[in-house]
Amino acid sequence: MKRNTREHILEISLSLFNELGEPRVTTNQIALEADISPGNLYYHFRSKHDIVLELFKRFLAQFQPLLEVPENSSLEAEDLWFQLHLSFELKGRFRFLYRNLTDLAHQVPNLGKAFLGLLRMERKAVRGLIESLERQDKLRITKNEKTLLLNNLMLALTYWISYAELIDADGLANGSVQTNAIAGVLQLVIPYLRPPDRKQFTELVQGYAN
Amino acid sequence: MKRNTREHILEISLSLFNELGEPRVTTNQIALEADISPGNLYYHFRSKHDIVLELFKRFLAQFQPLLEVPENSSLEAEDLWFQLHLSFELKGRFRFLYRNLTDLAHQVPNLGKAFLGLLRMERKAVRGLIESLERQDKLRITKNEKTLLLNNLMLALTYWISYAELIDADGLANGSVQTNAIAGVLQLVIPYLRPPDRKQFTELVQGYAN
């Protein structure tokens, strides 16, 4: 049962963190919900920080593969949409990490640097996608515009879920948040696409945006 | 000296909240920095929440006037730039409010609803600006695009400072954060502007983006 209890603690923690926010979830509460004693929780984890860090590791392990973009594939709109869907779905499942970014980074040792590393990787991947579209001459953009676009894309990729959650707390359950986030991100890119692809992306976005 | 101590507590609180994050600042710490006793602090404020709420009120009182857009002025690029500058400068001075948005809203009674109201007002003001540009035929945009643009604008207006702070903790001091935020926001609008204004805005943005 060793493995099982540990996993169970992680599951319960994740759902409580997401629901209530990590700072408002106590270890006693986790133990209570997990139907174990507080002492037992501390047998499996040395601290609450450890739980957070382990959850971050799990998130990272699932997120990193999504950032490995096949370099010279032809990148249709649907591919991008699908990639974004997977990515936002995952971020939604670990949304407590994104909600508190600055605070978590300051509170949990090592988490700050790890998260910064993640953001850098993601930025690099997004830049790769844009430049791949450029090479296929599907997208035209100046150097300065590209930097600004990258900033705005990263902002949307990082904070869309927190923002949506703030505006409409129920939207995460029915999936509308993810859909709107994807539409928002794609819309950022559309102005720089050349006409045929712009048309294709626009139709996709209009179909999904509510 | 009554008024003075109260104001002093607010000043110290604001700077500590901004620097360290509200959850990591204790009332004892505030008292210590303010060179008063903890008891005295509680003579002036009934709780820590009260301090946060009072700071929010101050922020609101300064922010609301910025949202009152003169309806039919001709809205040059420089005007927008200036408006954004004031707005981001103010948000920077109260950035602790934006850093913890979800958590603060859950922790401090009444703050959540108040902040949502503020966001709604800001959205309305931004919509007003866009539609003013439309009426002057400086901007052309479809209904669907407008909704998506508004979302992305609100995201940038709400989270740019937190994001910048995360990436580069020192950027707030030298003002580069504010400048980049403005450039990012304006760049979101540029694709929908008609050529003469697009050119004007683009030059402005290129001049300021680093």
Place this chain on the structure above:
DNA sequence: GTCTATATCTAGATAGAC
């Protein structure tokens, strides 16, 4: 208005029996 001293409470974490 301001201080010192302290009450109260809660969260994280540990000890030791089973």
Place this chain on the structure above:
DNA sequence: GTCTATCTAGATATAGAC
């Protein structure tokens, strides 16, 4: 591995003297 009982620390907040 798991439990019960408990320690400790730190934070909010109050009491009462000056």
